[in-house]
Amino acid sequence: MAVAEKAPRRVVNVKAAEAPWYRRWLPLLGIAIIVLYCLAPFYWMLVSALRRPTDQFENTIIPTTWSLDNFTDVFKPGTGFGRGLLNSLIVAGTVTILTLLIGLVAAYTLARLDFKFKNVVLAIIITTSMFPGISLVIPLKKLFSDIDWINTYQAMIVPSLSFALPLAVWNLTAFFRQMPRELEQAAMVDGCTPAQAFRKIILPLAAPGVFTTAIITFIAAWNEFLIALSMVNKKEIQTANVIISQFTGTSGRDQPFGSQMAAGVIVTIPLVIAVLIFQRRIVAGLTAGGVK
Amino acid sequence: MRFERSHTRKAAFVAVASSLVLLASACGGGDDGSSGDSGSSGGAALEGRGPITFATGKDTSGNLTNQVAAWNSQHPDEKVTVSELPESADQQRAQMIQNAQIKSDAFSVLNLDVVWTAEFAANRWVTELPQDQFPDLGKLLPSTLDTAKYRDKLYAVPVTSDGGLLYYRKDLLDKAGVQPPKTWAEMKDACTKIKALPEAKTMSCYAGQFEKYEGLTVNFSEAVNGAGGVVVGDDGKPNVDTPEALEGLNFLVDGLKSGEFPKASITYTEEPGRRAFQEGSLIFHRNWPYVYALAEKTDGSSKINGKFAVAPLPGMSGQGVSTLGGHNYAISEFAKNKATAADFIKFMSSEERQKANIEKTSQAPTWASLYDDAALNKQFPYLAPLKASIESAKSRPKVVKYGDVTTAIQEAAYGAMTGTMPPKDALTGLQTKLSTLITQ
Amino acid sequence: MSTSAPVAERPKQKTTKKPRRSSFNEGTGRLAALLLSPTLIVLLLVVVYPILSALRESLYTSGQRIDESGFVVQGSEFVGLKNYSAIFHGETADRFWNAFYNTTFFTVTCVVLETIIGVAMALVMHKAFKGRGIVRASILVPWAIPTVVSALLWKWIFQADGIANAMLGTQILWSTEGWQSVLSVIIADTWKTAPFIGLLVLAGLQTIPDEVYEAAKVDGASAWKTFTRITLPLVKPALLVAVLFRILDTLRIFDLPFVLVGPNKESVETLSILAYLEANQTRYGPAAAYATLLFIYVAVVAYVFVRLLGADVIGEARAARKNGGGRGNRRRLQEAPSEVTGAASMSIPGGQ
Secondary structure (H helix, E strand, O other): OHHHHHOOHHHHHOOHHHOOHHHHHHHHHHHHHHHHHHHHHHHHHHHHHOEOHHHOOOOOOOOOOEOOHHHHHHOOOOOOHHHHHHHHHHHHHHHHHHHHHHHHHHHHHHHHOOOOOHHHHHHHHHHOOOOOHHHOHHHHHHHHHHOOOOOOOHHHHHHHHHHHHHHHHHHHHHHHHHOOOHHHHHHHHOOOOHHHHHHHHHHHHOHHHHHHHHHHHHHHHHHOOHHHHHHOOOHHHOOHHHHHHHOOOOOOOOOOHHHHHHHHHHHHHHHHHHHHHHHHHHHHHHHHHHHO | OHHHHHHHHHHHHHHHHHHHHHHHHHHHHHOOOOOOOOOOOOOOOOOOOOOEEEEEEOOOOOHHHHHHHHHHHHOOOOOEEEEEEOOOHHHHHHHHHHHHHOOOOOOOEEEEEHHHHHHHHHOOOEOOOOHHHOHHHHHEOHHHHHHOEEOOEEOEEEEEEEOOEEEEOHHHHHHHOOOOOOEHHHHHHHHHHHHOOHHHOOOEEEEOOOOOOHHHHHHHHHHHHHOOOOOEOOOOOEOOOOHHHHHHHHHHHHHHHHOOOOHHHHHOOHHHHHHHHHOOOEEEEEEOOHHHHHHOOOOOOOOOOOOOEEEOOEEOOOEOOOEOEEEEEEEEOOOOOHHHHHHHHHHHHOHHHHHHHHHHHOOEEOEHHHHHOHHHHHHOOOHHHHHHHHHOOEOOOOOOOHHHHHHHHHHHHHHHHOOOOOHHHHHHHHHHHHHHHHHO | OOOOOOOOOOOOOOOOOOOOOHHHOOOHHHHHHHHHHHHHHHHHHHHHHHHHHHHHHOOEEEOOOEOOOOOEOOOEEEOOOHHHHHHOOHHHHHHHHHHHHHHHHHHHHHHHHHHHHHHHHHHHHHOOOOOHHHHHHHHHHHHHOOHHHHHHHHHHHOOOOOHHHHHHOOOOOOOOOOHHHHHHHHHHHHHHHHHHHHHHHHHHHHOOOHHHHHHHHHHOOOHHHHHHHHHHHHHHHHHHHHHHHHHHHHHOOOHHHHHHHOOOOHHHOOHHHHHHHHHHOOOHHHHHHHHHHHHHHHHHHHHHHHHHHOOOOOOOHHHHHHHHOOOOHHHHHOOOHHHHHOOOOOOOOOOO
16 A cells, blocks of 8 residues: 555654665655546647647657657647636636635535524535536526626636636635634734734635645636537637637548647646645735635 | 434425425416417528528538638628537537527527427427528529428528549559449458458458447448338338348348457447548448548558549449438528528538538539549549439438437347347337337 | 543533633633634635525426427426436446446455555655655655546557557456456556545654654554554544545546546446536436435434544544543554544644
């Protein structure tokens, strides 16, 4: 069990010197396996994108002929992919910010306030993520067309928001509940308002949970496809995923696998890098705020 | 305490459930689904001029942009906007139906796959077209025009077509001294001879598209029709439990069992099949015209460029029968500016535009005389066999519930080909199923 | 319910309905309603309304009859529970139960695997070592690739002449009926979503104060014991939420079996696929009935899950705390393992 070996690192470290050799190497091996496991399929995606479109069937580990054609195809004028990326960013960014704002308030309320029907509220919130998404599309489209939301950003943002909220609320509630109440009480004794206590004490401590919720919300919204496809038919506000689904081969029946993979790479890599950068910034920022 | 806890929890869930029910009944009244009036059109005049949208899957050649630009420059007040749909045919259809469900006017002209036409017509999602307003219909290949009709009324205009072709390894056939086969038996003989050649020892004889999807319906129909049977007869009734149909199905089942078809062909859609052929592991291959240009590539991606040719599909006792593919343009019932839409369809189906289209995209035209165009024949050497293929091609069943029909066909064919049911039983079961589906 | 047990970490915990904290005690209900209203409004608009209209739809049928002139008869007709009863008759029933079984099997298998791998990922990410950033980034990658693209990628990998067969030296036809198609879906799903659990558990790990481990060290607890008695119970809220949402998602699994293996394949047909296929044939009534049945199934599973494992996640913390709240962390280390998986206290031992 790799888990067992790695789990208690901090404890084990003390005795690392006298630990048998496998104690030191097994965790590294575990890391290697996990990284390989995560990246091998991605590697295949990358090399598939780097082949010539006509070579897309190859099974060689390295492309026999390297080519950036797939990448240039993705950005060919007329595909609207660049604009699609921007739209995805607008939608996913807005969804993330709104989810955090609304979700934090709701979660803190649920974790700290005592009121009737608390469990009912929690149950209702999670119930909304139990219905098969594909069955929501047509009623939603009817609704949005009645209120004239077709071809608007909010037609994509609001549904994504509602898909993200249940997880955000539940997850953040669990985090807040772990924070001892004495923290706020102490802060309030020091003259903080409840809101200040929340912002200055609780939020920094819950930062890992908040940040993770943000990543997960962002990625989920970034990857949303069905709603974005159905609610918008204007090129100018279609998201990157919808644009990818429109890629075609050179002649209709051939599948544009290469450019689809290239688009996948383009969509994924900045996301990962952004997460890494933000992770440091946000965590640092929040912790700094909490020290005072 | 334990009791009390479970009690409150239960109360919570009951509360949720009952509030849902309450809300449900509250909503029940307001949202009426029965707008009973079925509004009749009967080929009424198409009215209204102004900007329209054209809903279609994209074509990468960029030619569609040219075509639309040509229209827009001539009609500044009736501009066409292209509404691009996903590449997947299923998703294209789903988007169009969704818009029809909410009676949206977002799409004016729809690019329909031939097999969707009946469904869209019967549901009144597309407008009936007055035939007298489309004087050029007689110049289209009759088999393609037929796909645009439902119960003898016209609902669309065919703009592109498609037919199956037999791709064969000319180099190997020549070497073994055999002619392109006209029948399945000849094809098997040819394979035997060719496989005696040292370079062809590991090759498979033939493959089509046998994965469980629309392509299997196409291949099954071709096999049944090629053996003289029918899936759905001219009278509109299914008649698939016949000795002829069984012979057709057996061509597929036996081919797979005997190893003449590669084992993997049960997973083939168009692309893996093309790949196998281009890799040089198939002697014969059934596919659409698009393969031609790709297999001719000289950049190293195809191992068989210059070594293959095409012929019409073989059959049981003579030339086979292809299944008809292609796309028809129709006008959404809920569209504004239908007069403009009709003109746009006329424009796109005109000889000039169809010619420009095949030159750029190599999509088969529906305009008959284009197949005899010398320049085009030079550019696309497969045009003559393709014309033969399309002219004699059979449509897939023109039924409202086409989705159910094709699923039933795939179920039977796939079951028989993977050996989970005897071919005879598969056909008997299919006949029963089709009877209930089509008489509905 | 008494609060006689000395509750060290949370002295104010009470189970009476009286408002408790001085600053929150006026109009708590109204305040809560105010604070929760944005969440509830969004959910009401986008999810509850469509769910209700789907529930209603499931009692109707439309567009199934054709008149003499060949047109589909418009309008919908109330059929009561007919759409539901039809599901449980004849061939449809076999198909439904098969899909039900597949859905359940995928959920159990995938969620178990994802949990194990996800927790392992979190433990790895949590450790301080050189290149931790790279490891974190690589773990994020599968989760970050759009589902649309990753389904295609896996389809490509599992083609008859794809890289999977090339590397294994096999000629398995992955998309045909049988264990191989099931396996391909499980592999792809686990790969894609284990990072989700990993991320949430990592966040849980990051909130555990180091002092807790110090205490365990002083106690001389073994590595395994520290993991099962300290780490696991402390990340339990985060882990349970992650697993719960994975269960909800996997019960509705659609894209992977649909794209990877294809529709109408018995081996991987799930309830979501059935609902989709019905809707795709414009049989919206039966489609809504399938969706509703799936919805009920998901709700039951979630209820049982929360009931069995997650008491403290959903707000029964006080009831649970009565069991374990009075004990210090030293004591807890010696508790029987069963206590850990039960509704044990989730409070942070020793406080902060």
